[in-house]
Amino acid sequence: MWEWKNIYRGMLMGASDVVPGVSGGTIAVVLGIYDRLIEAINGVFSKEWKKHLKFLIPLGLGVGTAIVLLVNLINFLFENYPIPTQFFFLGLIIGVLPYLTHKAEMKRTFGSKHYVILVIGLVIVASMGFFQTSETDPIKNFTLSTYVLLFFSGFIASSAMILPGISGSFMLYVIGVYSTITLGIENFDFTIIGIVGLGILLGIVSMSKIVKYFLENHTSATFALIIGLVIGSVFVVFPGVPGTGAMWIVSFLTFLGGLLAAWLLGRVEYK
Template sequence: MTSLGIYLRGMLMGAADIVPGVSGGTMAFITGIYDTLLTSIRSVDLEFVRLVLKLDVRGAWEHINGGFLLALLAGIVTSIATLARLISWLLEYHPVPLWAFFFGLILASALVLLRQVRGWNPARGLCLLAGVSVAATIALAPVVNMHFGLAGVFLSGFLAICAMILPGISGSFILVLLGMYGTVLAAVNSFDLVFLAVLAAGAIAGLLCFSRLLHFLLHRFHEGTMALLTGFLFGSLLVVWPWKQVLAWVAGSHGQLKPAQQLPVGPVEFTALTGEPAQVPLCLGLMLLGFFLVWVINVRWGDPAT
């Protein structure tokens, strides 16, 4: 796997992470680096600490596959830095066509994962249904209140990072559901060091714990876990469905209202509820474009050797 190939995969992950409801883990999965990513993260262990304390920098770097993580992180940062403004502008002024494009991306991603599950049986079918149910429940869930001190901040970071490495579930979307989205944005803008340190500690703890769990499941129960993750993707289609009715709102960092709970509706009902055009032909075209791009990405970069 070349550094350029890893960097480009990182850019795809960064582009996905910018969007509320879309997970960078999805892109890691369809481009063939998900298992390598989990293995590298879980390598931050006691052996890594021992090597660092011995000042064996090279050994520590090789232990965690540092070259892979650095190239991937560089791609993620590049993508976020270059695409954040564009995606934010599109979400603000052209949300329906943008969500239609993402719907095509996620649908194709789910089908790519579905093809990777071998030997379907009732147990794996139940895993698929369980994934769909969990993701759909999260997508349709009302906001909960996590404002109970620094313990709530730590738990929010823990849960959000776990969701971020799961295909189909966005960490930022989890923060919205926990009622912490606006609070986190405000802390970032005000540079609240205590808040951010506790949030980061929760995220690091979640990343180290959850990556180990996923790595274990993928190696011990690979087909069942793949079916479960595929179900997450299919269930998350409710998040990126372009036509929605907003049931609840949450305040952003500047006091602006952002959707916190939404219900998918049809194009005609969407127009009746909002007075905005459904733009069905454009949305269908963008769905097909997103679908096509994922298949191209999977064919071109789905092989980890690229």
Template sequence: MNWKNIWKGIAMGMVETVPGVSSSTIAMLVGIYENIIGSISDLTSKHFRRAVLYLIPVGIGIVIGFLLSIQLVQFFLDNYPVPTHFLFIGLVIGMLPFIWFSGMRHFGNAKNIPYQGKHYALMVLFFILLVMLNVVFAPEKTIMTDLVFTDYLFLFFSGWLASIALVLPGISGALILMILGAYYTATNAITALQIDVIATVGMGVVIGVLITGKLVRFLLQHYRQGTYAGIVGLLAGSIIVLFIGIPETIGQVIASVLLLIIGFLFSYLISQRQKM
């Protein structure tokens, strides 16, 4: 068991609360991504014990990092919602080039393989689908209360889908929760220690990692460009979802523009370093 990995886990956990930044991208930057993916796959194999021993320090670090950052993110969302969302939008825009070119890179090929017409069609399809879902269902940007069975079911599957971020670089679990309308409920549950909500979302994440992780790996191995084309469309659509309004004061305008630029540069530079 390598306890030095706890610090790398903390770095991953600290971005888990920020929509637009992927924890798996951070894992790549600190050099543990492939080991994490391999260990997750080994959880259902004869190498279970070795996988668990590797994942424990990383997992503890993720929890610590998450708890350290959740209060800060919650504070800015509560007090400066519009500028904070512009920061999130900048983070998403900055990650788009990395996702775009990731779909053009195939293992074993030195040159990029251009997208075809069907891939552009997928991008447009997923973009329209996400925007339409946002318009029709209008994901809640408030905290869910008086939960019933269907609410818990929704939170469970939200956690399941958010687990994709742990296995696919460039995708943010927090962003997925925000698109679905579960982000505020999930983050509030952490700060308010709502065990029922934490357990529900947590079970979704764990089961999602074990099951969805294998599906994502299959799609990347056999339909890499199509998978990334869909992700590009979803990320582009998420910009619409994250936009909650125009700044009302000069101060908010300045703060929003600055945070948009900062978010873009941070996300873009991280993704560029990952390609090095």
């Protein structure tokens, strides 16, 4: 049976993938489909490939639709209302944590080594907030080396994207091609979209195999790392202290909106 409900799930994941600092994998966790997503990506190469495609195709349609439709809106919000927008996603990320700890059965399964792994994951992602990004104006002159860069940028970003807590968009920002790729999407530049898309596809397949292995063979340690990655992303997304009283109020309200969105999604998906 086709899982058409995944279109809306994919749209939520796609919207988050546009935002530097927020991971589509994080949204997959709060939607309760992360394990299923990893299983389906790997299952495409099995005898049950038809069943898994019925899960992935609607999800992919949702992701693609959201990226095309929302890239302008997300860019507008970040350019004009960056702090309230980031506080919304901050609330969304923090709202994911209760579902993650519940899924991991943290109190029952975690020992001291798992908390060490959690801290390592936290530090890895939090340190990204201190990276000096090399983001520049969109690339105008394209050469073979430019297209190679775009391909590997898509590969690296999607490998990060499949992990909750690591933002593929932020990786593109660090590499310096975020504005080039988003402009290519806005202008329907199919050369850029195709090359980056191929890199993304190969990256997702490669990383999903690695994640599947660790989820099956080192479940608690994998969840410890994922929880650490998600907590670490809070430091990446945090925009700093609002400068005015009005901005404090607006940011607090958008933060509550993010928490509420995570709670509502969790209630719907975990009912």
